[in-house]
Amino acid sequence: MEAKALIITASIGSGHTRAAEAVRSALLGGRHVSQATVADFLDDRDTASRVIKDAYLKMLGVFPNAYDHLYRWSQSPVPGANLGSLTALLMRNKLLRLLEEHRPGIVVFTHPFPCCAAASLRGSRQLQLPTAAVLTDFAVHRLWVHREIDRYFVASREMKASLAALGINGERIYATGIPVAAGFATQPPRRGTGEEPSILVMGGGLGLGAVEEAVTNLAAVGGPLSITVVAGGNDALRRRITAVAEQSPHNIAVLGFTDRVHELMAGATLLITKPGALTCSEALATGTPLLLYGSLPGQEEENAAYLVRQGVAVKADDAASLSLSVTRMLAKPELLAGMRSRALVLGRPNAAAEIAATIGGCLIARRANPAG
Structure with a gap:
């Protein structure tokens, strides 16, 4: 029975x-x-x-x-x-x-x-x-x-x-x-080797974390960049990011809830997110390098420390270090490739x-x- x-x-x-x-x-x-x-x-x-x-x-x-x-x-x-x-x-x-x-x-x-x-x-x-x-x-x-x-x-x-x-x-x-989710268990597609890096920015399903601040400070990164922002169910955040996108030198697409997160991660050069464990676990499953920013206190700080120790993430503590970290990571394809390989090994x-x-x-x- x-x-x-x-x-x-x-x-x-x-x-x-x-x-x-x-x-x-x-x-x-x-x-x-x-x-x-x-x-x-x-x-x-x-x-x-x-x-x-x-x-x-x-x-x-x-x-x-x-x-x-x-x-x-x-x-x-x-x-x-x-x-x-x-x-x-x-x-x-x-x-x-x-x-x-x-x-x-x-x-x-x-x-x-x-x-x-x-x-x-x-x-x-x-x-x-x-x-x-x-x-x-x-x-x-x-x-x-x-x-x-x-x-x-x-x-x-x-x-x-x-x-x-x-x-x-x-x-x-x-x-x-x-x-x-089961979609993350499929083999991620091969990332393209084009000149334009793809940056995915997420803040969890509620759009928490310093998403707007992160997107604003990506303007300081030399381009061109293709940026996708997932605002989740936070409609106010989506409207603010849309306003930021109009002033950015980069191409920015803003999404709300989407069932394509596994595809977006698999196609991203880099994911910028707060260290929520589910989002980070999804990134590991798709072999997506992580830049952690806007950690919520408590457990997310411990999550960040673990992921940095494992060599699958870099942590940025402020706006200046965020743009500098993105610039440095994009300039080192071998660093991103190593992070990708370690993420796929660590992912479950x-x-x-x-x-x-x-x-x-x-x-x-x-x-x-x-x-x-």
């Missing part, structure tokens, strides 16, 4: 949801799941969800230093546990309602908030379904760490070691990579399929031993 899977994300940025959708598609392409549903843990159906989401987005936009302080404070052992306990207390009932509504055979989390709530419910024996956590960054945050969760899927072997060092049994941790375009196969194995084991 096939089972239902419930994949719980949170609508804070688009990366958690893109990961959830990638896992959902892979599960539906397998043999062991008859239905897979993605649910938003922070939808607007209850006051607590609205308050948490609004506070998070306002803190990022207005008080980024306060968010950075909160992120680092919550990484320390004792306060981190307290924050996780508070999150679980606030969100337990929301998770119970989702479980009652969907009645799944397995629950998968792509955000730490519902993971905290699930661990709490498992501890009180109110949740006995198999659970899995899909971490959507390149570093482990303590809010994810719960011995009550059955399976963990992480971006790298380094993250597996970090999670094991925090007390999770290594046999329950799988270094699959971060799940991306089949991560979603690997995750789905392991989850299918969990369901088989549960059917064989329902009491286990």
